[in-house]
Amino acid sequence: MRERMADPILTVPTGSGTAFERWRERHLRILMLAPTLLLLAGLTLFPTVYMLTAAVQNVSPDPDVPREFVGLGNFARMLTDPELHVAVRNTVVFTVVAVTLEFLLGLGLALLFDKYIRRLNFLKTILLVPMMIPPIAVALTWKLIYQPQFGVLNELMFRLGLPSQAWAGDVNLAMATIIAADVWEWTPFIFLLMLAGLASLPSEPYEAAQVDGASAWRQFWDLTVPFLKPVIAIALLLRIMDALRLFDLVFILTVGGPAGATETLSLYIFKVAFTFVDIGYAAAISLVVLFATVGFSTWFIKRMRLAD
Amino acid sequence: MATRAWHRTREAIFRMLAYAVMAIALFITTFPVYWLATNSFKLDIDIFAVPPVWFEFSPTLKHYEAAFIGQPFLIYALNSLIIAVATTIVSLIFGTMAGYALARFHYPGRWRYQISFWILSTRMMPPIVTIIPLFIFFNFFNLLNTRLAVVVAYTAFNLPFVTWMMKSYFQDLPPELEEAAMVDGDTRWGAFVRVALPLARPGIVATAIFSLILAWNEFLLALILTQTDRSMTLPVGISGRVTQYTTHWGEISAAGFLASLPIIIFALIVQRHLVRGMSFGAVKG
Numbered sequence: 003m004r005e006r007m008a009d010p011i012l013t014v015p016t017g018s019g020t021a022f023e024r025w026r027e028r029h030l031r032i033l034m035l036a037p038t039l040l041l042l043a044g045l046t047l048f049p050t051v052y053m054l055t056a057a058v059q060n061v062s063p064d065p066d067v068p069r070e071f072v073g074l075g076n077f078a079r080m081l082t083d084p085e086l087h088v089a090v091r092n093t094v095v096f097t098v099v100a101v102t103l104e105f106l107l108g109l110g111l112a113l114l115f116d117k118y119i120r121r122l123n124f125l126k127t128i129l130l131v132p133m134m135i136p137p138i139a140v141a142l143t144w145k146l147i148y149q150p151q152f153g154v155l156n157e158l159m160f161r162l163g164l165p166s167q168a169w170a171g172d173v174n175l176a177m178a179t180i181i182a183a184d185v186w187e188w189t190p191f192i193f194l195l196m197l198a199g200l201a202s203l204p205s206e207p208y209e210a211a212q213v214d215g216a217s218a219w220r221q222f223w224d225l226t227v228p229f230l231k232p233v234i235a236i237a238l239l240l241r242i243m244d245a246l247r248l249f250d251l252v253f254i255l256t257v258g259g260p261a262g263a264t265e266t267l268s269l270y271i272f273k274v275a276f277t278f279v280d281i282g283y284a285a286a287i288s289l290v291v292l293f294a295t296v297g298f299s300t301w302f303i304k305r306m307r308l309a310d
Numbered sequence: 311m312a313t314r315a316w317h318r319t320r321e322a323i324f325r326m327l328a329y330a331v332m333a334i335a336l337f338i339t340t341f342p343v344y345w346l347a348t349n350s351f352k353l354d355i356d357i358f359a360v361p362p363v364w365f366e367f368s369p370t371l372k373h374y375e376a377a378f379i380g381q382p383f384l385i386y387a388l389n390s391l392i393i394a395v396a397t398t399i400v401s402l403i404f405g406t407m408a409g410y411a412l413a414r415f416h417y418p419g420r421w422r423y424q425i426s427f428w429i430l431s432t433r434m435m436p437p438i439v440t441i442i443p444l445f446i447f448f449n450f451f452n453l454l455n456t457r458l459a460v461v462v463a464y465t466a467f468n469l470p471f472v473t474w475m476m477k478s479y480f481q482d483l484p485p486e487l488e489e490a491a492m493v494d495g496d497t498r499w500g501a502f503v504r505v506a507l508p509l510a511r512p513g514i515v516a517t518a519i520f521s522l523i524l525a526w527n528e529f530l531l532a533l534i535l536t537q538t539d540r541s542m543t544l545p546v547g548i549s550g551r552v553t554q555y556t557t558h559w560g561e562i563s564a565a566g567f568l569a570s571l572p573i574i575i576f577a578l579i580v581q582r583h584l585v586r587g588m589s590f591g592a593v594k595g
């Protein structure tokens with residue numbers, strides 16, 4: 003997201019052409035931006051305004067019942083809602099553990115392959131598959147693997163002489179099964195980005211370090227890490243933003259269960275809005291989530307100087 | 311001499327280790343996909359077999375018939391296709407113009423940065439946060455359970471991506487060719503249409519394929535906006551069958567594998583652009 007030096011081709015209104023062409027040329031910049039800006043403004047401003055109004059009201063599922071103003075009541079409820087607290091904790095645990103594992107595995111594999119395996123194209127092609135196929139297909143595949151009666155994983159446990167498990171149906175293992183499926187799906191993403199970063203490293207500093215007798219470890223920390231920092235920052239930002247909104251995998255594998263062990267924020271908002279039909283409260287939670295995620299990403303982008 | 315020999319041995323060990331790790335990574339990556347694919351061709355008796363049937367089973371197309379002829383998965387697939395194509399066309403027309411304007415025109419102060427950043431920030435909105443208002447919005451216009459509603463929502467969600475991708479491709483093009491066209495009397499718009507667009511064709515194709523994949527794979531918004539058989543997309547249709555009490559594993563495996571197949575082919579086509587696509591144009595791979 004680092005911006006290059008802008009190329010300043012200025013619009014030079016030409017004297018020739020029809021009146022329409024002259025008008026178009028004069029306003030070309032805004033005309034080309036307008037469709038995108040208008041659509042995005044419409045589809046972000048309307049939801050935000052709607053939620054700001056709904057969040058301070060009690061909205062009944064029955065459209066004939068008038069809305070009742072409750073002030074900050076919906077926000078106060080969030081403080082004493084144990085199910086919400088569980089959802090927040092699950093989302094944070096999932097994000098931290100899954101993204102950390104994906105990052106360490108992806109970076110480790112990229113370093114190893116960059117050094118020792120030259121012909122990577124075939125490998126890249128294979129690694130594309132988990133992150134490109136529909137997340138629903140990923141969830142379905144892992145549901146088959148985790149299936150307690152005829153799933154492959156319990157067969158593996160049996161061969162290893164271990165007791166079979168309920169996996170996604172076990173309170174203690176459910177979160178781990180979601181994390182494992184997510185790591186399978188997204189480690190290739192970190193791997194490919196790191197590989198691209200490693201391929202673009204300049205060779206001169208390494209030659210200089212070699213001459214100075216710097217160890218491989220020192221070279222990694224003093225050269226590779228600083229050079230890779232922008233790529234690492236982008237990869238982490240995209241993964242964290244995606245992990246915080248986890249929905250598809252839990253919806254298929256556990257529906258938030260058992261006993262709320264895998265309930266994420268997205269799933270909880272979905273339930274409050276469409277199962278309990280408590281729109282005011284769902285809007286209040288959504289607003290907090292919105293400000294938290296946009297605040298975090300803006301802070302992260304500014305801190306990492308990604309958009310300059 | 312001794313140290314050099316040791317060094318060579320160590321290199322050889324690391325190399326062997328790298329190959330071993332690669333073999334394991336490849337196995338872990340491919341096995342689940344293999345399992346989904348083979349289950350879709352297995353008879354029920356083989357799907358439920360304990361121990362599992364790894365290789366030797368008599369392949370059958372029964373589940374494909376059941377899913378796409380007996381069940382409305384064919385309609386879901388068509389819905390997904392129409393929605394993905396329409397979304398891609400609209401978001402590419404809008405996003406290519408916006409990306410070009412952001413890559414080429416002059417802006418006062420930090421406006422280029424501010425506009426680009428704002429466009430990107432709309433993408434930071436978690437979809438769950440917007441589904442309630444979108445549901446109310448489309449309900450108000452009587453557009454729930456229509457493909458049009460999904461296309462509008464998807465276009466808004468894909469536009470930041472398309473704009474940033476196209477901006478990064480246009481920034482890679484030398485501006486001299488457009489300048490030359492303008493010196494020859496072409497208008498600014500003419501230079502964009504006749505010079506910049508043809509030069510950016512590989513980028514446009516890659517961006518279009520990414521947009522198709524994003525729209526084809528999306529689940530949460532479609533789940534809210536399409537509830538009827540006539541409007542439902544493939545992921546929503548599959549999920550509806552998975553969560554039922556009796557799961558027809560063969561049929562949903564068939565639908566899941568068939569939903570993945572075009573994506574795998576598309577992914578191979580955009581392989582070269584993949585890193586750039588996955589990072590919104592930020593990392594050029």
